[in-house]
Amino acid sequence: MSLRQAINKKCKDCIYDPKSGLGTWRQQVDGCTAVRCPLYPVRPRSDSPRESARDSADRR
Template sequence: MSTSQRTSLRAAINERCRECIVDPLSRGSWREQVAACVSSNCALHAVRPVPRSCIVDGLICRAAVATVRERIDV
């Protein structure tokens, strides 16, 4: 397999999170739904994709994620 055919690590994580948690009938974008994920025992939880508004100084901001959770009623 050549490098151009490989899936990037970020793309693989994004896809796994989408498969696991995203519900097209629920409120919020897929990133908002993934950000609202409460499965902290998941190996990908710390690197899950979140909206840019949830990133502060390069880290996931818990307060911003809590705001997203409230907005989409998770």
């Protein structure tokens, strides 16, 4: 399993609820608000370009 696959799996396991009607797992992960999560800066996101992990950390 690649690092990206492991990150995707962890995020999906953490936040995805297929019965919620709130979209795909990627949409739900994209809407994650757990800014204290160590994976928050590298979580799968649909927008681009991505902000750097440093920029994200500076906002905390």
